[in-house]
Amino acid sequence: MVLHDPSRRLLLGAAMVAMVALLGPLPLVAAEPAPRPPPVIDLHVDLSYQVNFRGRSLADGTGQMPARELLPGGVAGVVLPLYVPRWASELGPREQDWTRSRQRLLELLPSTPPYALPGCAVAEGKVRTWFALEGAGPLAAAPERVGHWVQQGVRLFGLVHTWHNELATSSGAPNPSGRGLTERGREVVARVHAAGASVDVSHASDAATEELIALARRDGRPLVATHSNARRLAPHPRNLSDGQLRGIASTGGVVGVNFHSSFLVRGRRAKLADVVRHVQHLVQIMGVEHVALGSDYEGDIRPAVGLESARQLPRLAAALRAKGMSEGDVEKVFARNALRVLCPSE
Numbered sequence: 001m002v003l004h005d006p007s008r009r010l011l012l013g014a015a016m017v018a019m020v021a022l023l024g025p026l027p028l029v030a031a032e033p034a035p036r037p038p039p040v041i042d043l044h045v046d047l048s049y050q051v052n053f054r055g056r057s058l059a060d061g062t063g064q065m066p067a068r069e070l071l072p073g074g075v076a077g078v079v080l081p082l083y084v085p086r087w088a089s090e091l092g093p094r095e096q097d098w099t100r101s102r103q104r105l106l107e108l109l110p111s112t113p114p115y116a117l118p119g120c121a122v123a124e125g126k127v128r129t130w131f132a133l134e135g136a137g138p139l140a141a142a143p144e145r146v147g148h149w150v151q152q153g154v155r156l157f158g159l160v161h162t163w164h165n166e167l168a169t170s171s172g173a174p175n176p177s178g179r180g181l182t183e184r185g186r187e188v189v190a191r192v193h194a195a196g197a198s199v200d201v202s203h204a205s206d207a208a209t210e211e212l213i214a215l216a217r218r219d220g221r222p223l224v225a226t227h228s229n230a231r232r233l234a235p236h237p238r239n240l241s242d243g244q245l246r247g248i249a250s251t252g253g254v255v256g257v258n259f260h261s262s263f264l265v266r267g268r269r270a271k272l273a274d275v276v277r278h279v280q281h282l283v284q285i286m287g288v289e290h291v292a293l294g295s296d297y298e299g300d301i302r303p304a305v306g307l308e309s310a311r312q313l314p315r316l317a318a319a320l321r322a323k324g325m326s327e328g329d330v331e332k333v334f335a336r337n338a339l340r341v342l343c344p345s346e
């Protein structure tokens with residue numbers, strides 16, 4: 001538009017002066033782009049359960065970790081436990097259920113971007129995956145099968161879920177005997193360690209946890225709690241005492257902070273700030289090298305308000321920075337500590 005009326009030109013000039021006064025001096029360089037979300041390696045995402053036993057799609061799940069939110073949330077890798085619910089058969093979980101679940105995921109992962117097939121290989125724009133077992137009871141009948149499952153991409157072996165089995169006692173059931181591992185449980189642990197994998201202590205009873213710390217130290221293998229919090233802040237049997245946290249740190253292992261409200265606080269819905277408190281407590285007790293994230297997304301959890309889905313993960317990074325955590329330490333908690341266990345040669 002060309003202006004012929006000098007009075008209008010004057011008016012426009014005055015308006016521009018007012019605007020500059022309002023906005024302040026114009027920047028000499030373009031505004032900095034929004035910081036990239038820090039990469040996240042999530043140690044526990046229950047999509048296999050949703051896909052194989054709840055009829056949900058890998059792309060959408062229940063909406064807590066949909067594929068479309070992975071890259072916006074900074075997600076760079078997820079551990080997918082081949083969790084089999086107790087009702088999968090009359091005899092409970094069986095090895096064939098893991099085989100079927102794994103096969104289904106291997107079919108779906110390539111056609112569900114941005115997921116990559118399991119393993120440590122990195123590809124631009126792809127989200128890495130690893131398998132885990134949560135409730136490894138079927139191995140009691142065949143401990144020698146541990147090597148097979150490591151070859152199938154399983155990096156973390158959780159011996160129990162919410163009930164005792166032939167390997168160990170669970171935090172989810174009364175344990176008046178105070179027993180930890182069975183003989184078969186000890187054999188499975190020795191084989192997991194010999195194969196270069198790690199045991200996942202989440203869901204194990206206190207007695208089993210103590211034994212697992214001792215066995216990990218004996219074998220020089222990192223012990224992992226993929227999705228557990230600090231019992232000091234939230235007194236729940238699923239959470240870990242300060243002594244257990246120190247024990248896990250002493251093996252070189254990590255604890256993944258869980259976003260489920262009941263494991264974060266008592267008597268109310270947890271908020272993002274409560275997740276921050278657990279991260280801070282774990283860092284204080286264990287050291288920043290031993291703290292990671294294990295959201296438990298898609299595991300029928302009630303997530304902390306403000307962390308309802310993967311897209312919101314960068315908010316957690318911002319909240320930790322606001323509490324004074326350095327960028328390097330945020331990166332350790334978000335990804336590097338977990339990768340040390342999952343891909344030790346990196």
Ligand SMILES: [Zn+2]
Nearest residue numbers: 134203227299
């Ligand atoms: Zn679990």
